Amino acid sequence: MRALTRKGAATRQRILEGAAALIRENGVADTTLDDVLAGTATSKSQLFHYFPGGREELLLAVARLEADRVLEDQRPQLGDLTSWPAWQAWRDKVVDRYRRQGRLCPLNSVTSHLGSRTPGARAVVTELMRSWQAEIAAGVRHMRDAGEIGPDVDPDRAAAALLAGIQGGVLIQMSTGETTHLEAALDMGLAHLRAGGARAGKVADGL
Amino acid sequence: MRALTRKGAATRQRILEGAAALIRENGVADTTLDDVLAGTATSKSQLFHYFPGGREELLLAVARLEADRVLEDQRPQLGDLTSWPAWQAWRDKVVDRYRRQGRLCPLNSVTSHLGSRTPGARAVVTELMRSWQAEIAAGVRHMRDAGEIGPDVDPDRAAAALLAGIQGGVLIQMSTGETTHLEAALDMGLAHLRAGGARAGKVADGL
DNA sequence: GATAAAATGGACCAGCAAGTCCAAAAAGAG
DNA sequence: CTCTTTTTGGACTTGCTGGTCCATTTTATC
Structure with missing residues (x-):
C-alpha cells in the first residue's frame, strides 16, 4: 500500500501546496475542500486518496x-x-x-x-x-x-x-x-x- | 424599537453569558447555536430576537x-x-x-x-x-x-x-x-x- | 502485451447547523 | 379591561460541505 507513483506524488504535492496557498490567502474558515479541488484541478477522489483522513489530515x-x-x-x-x-x-x-x-x-x-x-x-x-x-x-x-x-x-x-x-x-x-x-x-x-x-x-x- | 423589558434584558444576558461559558469550555468550533439554546433554556426565536445578526453578532x-x-x-x-x-x-x-x-x-x-x-x-x-x-x-x-x-x-x-x-x-x-x-x-x-x-x-x- | 495496482472523474449521499416563520403567551400602557 | 408590543416556542427550510462509491483510465511490472 506504500506505493506512490511519481505522478501520484506530484498530485499530492499539488493539492498540498494549493491548499496552503488558498489558506494563506483566504484563511482556513473560508477554504472548503471544493475550493482546493477547483484551485488545483483535482477531483475529490484524488484528495481523499492522498489524504484518507480528509480535511483534518490535509490541514x-x-x-x-x-x-x-x-x-x-x-x-x-x-x-x-x-x-x-x-x-x-x-x-x-x-x-x-x-x-x-x-x-x-x-x-x-x-x-x-x-x-x-x-x-x-x-x-x-x-x-x-x-x-x-x-x-x-x-x-x-x-x-x-x-x-x-x-x-x-x-x-x-x-x-x-x-x-x-x-x-x-x-x-x-x-x-x-x-x-x-x-x-x-x-x-x-x-x-x-x-x-x-x-x-x-x-x-x-x-x- | 429600543424597547427592552426587564425580562427581555435578563434573557439576553442569560444567552450571552451562557454562550461565553460554553465557548470557554469547549471552544468556538464545538459550540453550536443549539448548544447555547440547550445550555441556557431558551429558544431559537429568542436568540435571533436579541441577536438579529445571528451567530456572528453573538460571537x-x-x-x-x-x-x-x-x-x-x-x-x-x-x-x-x-x-x-x-x-x-x-x-x-x-x-x-x-x-x-x-x-x-x-x-x-x-x-x-x-x-x-x-x-x-x-x-x-x-x-x-x-x-x-x-x-x-x-x-x-x-x-x-x-x-x-x-x-x-x-x-x-x-x-x-x-x-x-x-x-x-x-x-x-x-x-x-x-x-x-x-x-x-x-x-x-x-x-x-x-x-x-x-x-x-x-x-x-x-x- | 497482459495483468495488477494506482490514479482519476464526478455523481451522489447525509448530516448538521444556521436561519426563517407563524402563532401563542406574557407584559406594559391607558 | 382592552389593546398593543414584546417575548417565546419550536417546527421547518435550506444550503453547504465533508465524505462515500464505483466505473474508467493510466501507469508499473514481467
Missing part, C-alpha cells in the same frame, strides 16, 4: 508545511547568531518576514481551527517552538561563551522570553496590521542581552 | 465580554504600577490568571474564528491591546518620573514590548500548556526596566 499537513517555512524563512541568519551584527540581521529578517506576511498568519489560523480536537496540531506548534527556541538559545550560548553576555544568563530562559516577544508581536500584528510591537519586543530583548543580561542590579557601563 | 458580543474580563482580572494591580513590588504583584497576577485559564483562550479562539470576515472582531482586540498598553505605559511613566527608570526610556515602546511578551507567552501556553514562556517574558521585561531601561536601541515611533 495538518498544511500546518506542517507552514511550520517548516517559518524557520526556513529565517535562514541562514537564525543558525548564525555569532555576533551582534548577526543578531541584528536576524532581527531585521524576522521583522521583514512578518511584515510581508501581513495580517494573516496561516499557521496560527490552521492550528487554532484544528483547535483541541487534533492533538497533532498542537504537537506541530510545540515542536516548532521547541526548535526555534533551541536555535536562539544556541546563539545566546555562543555569545555568552564569547564573553559578550554575562555567565549568569540562562540561555534557554532568555531564548524563551525572546521567542514569546516575537510570537506576541506577530499576534498583535494580526489585529493592528503593524509590526510595531514585534519590533519593540525584539529590540528590547536584544538590548537586554547586550546590556549583559540582567546582572542583577548592575547597570551596564562600559560596552 | 462578537462574547468577544467583547471576554476582552473586558481580561483587563478586569488584572485589577486593581494593573492600575497601580507605582513601585517595584507593585509591578511584581501585577506580574504574579497575570501569570496566575493565565495559568488558571489553561490551554483555552476564549478571546483568541473567538476572534480567530470570526477571523477577517468581521472587522468588528479585530477592532475589539485592537482596542483591548491599546488600553492594556496604555495602562502599562502609565506605570512605566510613573516609575520614570519617580527616577526609578532612566529618562531615555520610551514608556509606550517599553509597554509595547512587555505586552508583546505577554501575548506571546499566552499563545505558546496554548500549545504547551506551560506558563514558562509567559513568565520568562515578563521577568525579562521587568528586569530590563529595573536595570534602568539601558538604552533601548531604536528610536521610538509610538503606536
Whole structure:
C-alpha cells in the first residue's frame, strides 16, 4: 500500500501546496475542500486518496508545511547568531518576514481551527517552538561563551522570553496590521542581552 | 424599537453569558447555536430576537465580554504600577490568571474564528491591546518620573514590548500548556526596566 | 502485451447547523 | 379591561460541505 507513483506524488504535492496557498490567502474558515479541488484541478477522489483522513489530515499537513517555512524563512541568519551584527540581521529578517506576511498568519489560523480536537496540531506548534527556541538559545550560548553576555544568563530562559516577544508581536500584528510591537519586543530583548543580561542590579557601563 | 423589558434584558444576558461559558469550555468550533439554546433554556426565536445578526453578532458580543474580563482580572494591580513590588504583584497576577485559564483562550479562539470576515472582531482586540498598553505605559511613566527608570526610556515602546511578551507567552501556553514562556517574558521585561531601561536601541515611533 | 495496482472523474449521499416563520403567551400602557 | 408590543416556542427550510462509491483510465511490472 506504500506505493506512490511519481505522478501520484506530484498530485499530492499539488493539492498540498494549493491548499496552503488558498489558506494563506483566504484563511482556513473560508477554504472548503471544493475550493482546493477547483484551485488545483483535482477531483475529490484524488484528495481523499492522498489524504484518507480528509480535511483534518490535509490541514495538518498544511500546518506542517507552514511550520517548516517559518524557520526556513529565517535562514541562514537564525543558525548564525555569532555576533551582534548577526543578531541584528536576524532581527531585521524576522521583522521583514512578518511584515510581508501581513495580517494573516496561516499557521496560527490552521492550528487554532484544528483547535483541541487534533492533538497533532498542537504537537506541530510545540515542536516548532521547541526548535526555534533551541536555535536562539544556541546563539545566546555562543555569545555568552564569547564573553559578550554575562555567565549568569540562562540561555534557554532568555531564548524563551525572546521567542514569546516575537510570537506576541506577530499576534498583535494580526489585529493592528503593524509590526510595531514585534519590533519593540525584539529590540528590547536584544538590548537586554547586550546590556549583559540582567546582572542583577548592575547597570551596564562600559560596552 | 429600543424597547427592552426587564425580562427581555435578563434573557439576553442569560444567552450571552451562557454562550461565553460554553465557548470557554469547549471552544468556538464545538459550540453550536443549539448548544447555547440547550445550555441556557431558551429558544431559537429568542436568540435571533436579541441577536438579529445571528451567530456572528453573538460571537462578537462574547468577544467583547471576554476582552473586558481580561483587563478586569488584572485589577486593581494593573492600575497601580507605582513601585517595584507593585509591578511584581501585577506580574504574579497575570501569570496566575493565565495559568488558571489553561490551554483555552476564549478571546483568541473567538476572534480567530470570526477571523477577517468581521472587522468588528479585530477592532475589539485592537482596542483591548491599546488600553492594556496604555495602562502599562502609565506605570512605566510613573516609575520614570519617580527616577526609578532612566529618562531615555520610551514608556509606550517599553509597554509595547512587555505586552508583546505577554501575548506571546499566552499563545505558546496554548500549545504547551506551560506558563514558562509567559513568565520568562515578563521577568525579562521587568528586569530590563529595573536595570534602568539601558538604552533601548531604536528610536521610538509610538503606536 | 497482459495483468495488477494506482490514479482519476464526478455523481451522489447525509448530516448538521444556521436561519426563517407563524402563532401563542406574557407584559406594559391607558 | 382592552389593546398593543414584546417575548417565546419550536417546527421547518435550506444550503453547504465533508465524505462515500464505483466505473474508467493510466501507469508499473514481467
